[in-house]
Amino acid sequence: MATSIRLSSVFVTDQDAALDWYVNVLGMEVHTDVDLGFMRWLTVCAPGDRSRELLLERPGAPSMDEATAEQVRGLLSKGAMAGWFALAVDDPYAEFERLKAAGVDLTDEISEKDYGVDFGIRDPFGNRIRIGKMTGS
Numbered sequence: 001m002a003t004s005i006r007l008s009s010v011f012v013t014d015q016d017a018a019l020d021w022y023v024n025v026l027g028m029e030v031h032t033d034v035d036l037g038f039m040r041w042l043t044v045c046a047p048g049d050r051s052r053e054l055l056l057e058r059p060g061a062p063s064m065d066e067a068t069a070e071q072v073r074g075l076l077s078k079g080a081m082a083g084w085f086a087l088a089v090d091d092p093y094a095e096f097e098r099l100k101a102a103g104v105d106l107t108d109e110i111s112e113k114d115y116g117v118d119f120g121i122r123d124p125f126g127n128r129i130r131i132g133k134m135t136g137s
Helices: 015-025 066-077 092-101
Strands: 007-011 029-035 040-045 053-057 084-088 105-113 116-122 128-134
Touching: 007 084, 015 029, 015 040, 015 053, 092 105, 092 116, 092 128, 105 128
Parallel strands: 007 053, 084 128
Antiparallel strands: 029 040, 040 053, 105 116, 116 128
């Protein structure tokens, strides 16, 4: 039986731009950055938590042929192929203000909900990110 999710991925069209945004704007850390020849394995993680990675995956080999990759890139550019994930923070209000000041694309203002406090942003590639703190955490 599974005990945790260790690796997830989102599609990005430019891995260098994604690396810059995820590290210098969002505040993640580089976990792995390796040229495998057939692809670049580029993952980030929350600071201090190397047990969970987010793959910043460029559409293409080995997971899809070039014709499919071109279609995926087209859908990404239209915002129709976005993925999503959620990040936990200690102080969602401070994180909201920090990211707002940084000019991040806010999709949902910070608010209290039945499950906690969170807000939504979008990365430069259309991927949606929820950031917040769950009730009781």
